[in-house]
Amino acid sequence: MPELPDVEVSRSYLAHTVMHKKITDIRTTGGRVFRSPQKDIMKLKNRSFEDTSRHGKYCFLDTDSKTTLVLHFGMTGSVNYYRDNDDPRHAVLVVTFSDGHKFAFINIRKLGKVLVIEDKEKFIRKNSPGPDALTISKREFMKMMRAKKGKIKPALMDQKNIAGIGNIYADEILYHSGIDPGRKTGSLDEDSLNRIYEKIRSVLITAVECGADVEKMPENYLIKRRKKGSPCPLDKGMINKRTIGGRSSYYCPEHQQ
DNA sequence: CGATCTGTTAGTAG
DNA sequence: ACTACTAACAGATC
Numbered sequence: 001m002p003e004l005p006d007v008e009v010s011r012s013y014l015a016h017t018v019m020h021k022k023i024t025d026i027r028t029t030g031g032r033v034f035r036s037p038q039k040d041i042m043k044l045k046n047r048s049f050e051d052t053s054r055h056g057k058y059c060f061l062d063t064d065s066k067t068t069l070v071l072h073f074g075m076t077g078s079v080n081y082y083r084d085n086d087d088p089r090h091a092v093l094v095v096t097f098s099d100g101h102k103f104a105f106i107n108i109r110k111l112g113k114v115l116v117i118e119d120k121e122k123f124i125r126k127n128s129p130g131p132d133a134l135t136i137s138k139r140e141f142m143k144m145m146r147a148k149k150g151k152i153k154p155a156l157m158d159q160k161n162i163a164g165i166g167n168i169y170a171d172e173i174l175y176h177s178g179i180d181p182g183r184k185t186g187s188l189d190e191d192s193l194n195r196i197y198e199k200i201r202s203v204l205i206t207a208v209e210c211g212a213d214v215e216k217m218p219e220n221y222l223i224k225r226r227k228k229g230s231p232c233p234l235d236k237g238m239i240n241k242r243t244i245g246g247r248s249s250y251y252c253p254e255h256q257q
Numbered sequence: 258c259g260a261t262c263t264g265t266t267a268g269t270a271g
Numbered sequence: 272a273c274t275a276c277t278a279a280c281a282g283a284t285c
Contacts, residue, residue, distance in 0.1 A: 002263050032280075057264080075264055076282080090282085109281045111264060127265095150274055159265085168263050246276065248262080 002057060002073040002112075004133055004164030005207035010071075010079045011059045015052040017081040018061070018095070018103045022048050025096035028114075033074075033092050033107055036115040043067055043116055044095065053120075056128040056163025066118050074111030080104045133164035133200055141197045145185055152188065152196070153181035154245035165200070167247045168223060169207070173199045175222040175234075180256045181249045182242075226250045 023044050028034060034041060047063040054060065061069040071077070080088050083101045087094050091104035093114055105114060117123050131140055144162070148155045155161055156170045165173070174181050177195045179188065188196075210216035214223050220233040228250075230239040237254025 006263075072264085074280095075262070108283070109262090109264095111280065111282095113265090148273095154275090157264095166263055 002075055002077060003166035003169050004054075004057060004204055005169070005210075005212040007057050007059050007073060007164075008054055008208050009212045010073075010077075011052050011054045013081070014049075014059070014061060014079060014103070017101075018049050018097070019052075020048055020050065021101070022046065022098040023095055024098050025094075027094045027096075029092045031092070031110060033110050033112055033114055035113050036117070040067075040116040041093075041114065044069060055124050055132055056130065056159055057166070058124070058128055058163075060120055062120075067116050068118070068120050070113065070115040070117055070123065071105055072113035074107060074109060074113070076108040077112040078106045080106060128159045128163045130159055130161045130163040133162050134204055136162055136200075138194075138197050141200075142190075142193055145188070145193050145196075148185040150185060151181070151244060152179060152183050152185045153247075153249060155185050156196075156200075157245070157247075162200075164204070167249075168226075169203060171226075171250050172203050172207075172222050175251060175256060176203060178255050178257070180253075181244045181251055183257075222250060222252075 023046065026042055026044050028041060044063065047065055049061045050064050051062040052060065057072060059071040081101060081103050088104050088106050090106050090108045092107045093105040095103045153170050153174060156165050156173065157167065171181065173196060177199045179192055179196065207217065217223055225233060225239055228239060228241040232239055232252040232254060235254050237252040239250055240253050241248055241250050
């Protein structure tokens, strides 16, 4: 569950579960997911989480000291708050609190990241420097896009441009904007760019409101029809698939040009 | 069995 | 400097 809506839903979940409780134990599987030395991860012990934030696909948990726990979900991350003895399958990090509750970061494919850092702003500048997709201004977006040479979909997915959009939501945004994912960004007029800007907001906000749950999303969302040959919910077209920027792209040739 | 998958990053080439 | 493409990572699923 790794794009902006999923990360935001997880952040909100953590904000309602793991705040203001003393951390009594930290367990990790180690391995490539951990991008800080183990001793830095262990600094969480005896601390408590006091605040949450998110930038693009990164989730941050600030502690009561100078440290922040950073989570990146990769392709298969999720979080779980519970209190039994059995930890979830594929948990790579388990944090235990003084009240007996636990919080696990689950990362099946181990393509995610876990770090403990001291300077969040510096971290963002280095790892996901684009403005967050939900806070970028229209002016910033326009300026950014007008400078782009390549295709629109890879431009939307590049975290150096805008933070938070991945393969699924890039398709969704372009689908509702009526723009072919392979269009050259430079060929898009003011109107099209405006439309994309608005759809970034509306699609991502809608997805967050649905708890990033595909089942709860509107019936006219492409995410429910990501299959070649599905009928397009917006017109008489048929969903097609082709590779753009090295990633599978689903779109309706009937209304996306 | 092989292909595919919501992400990132290093390497290469233009 | 920017863009484009590939492989690698690791496990599940079809």
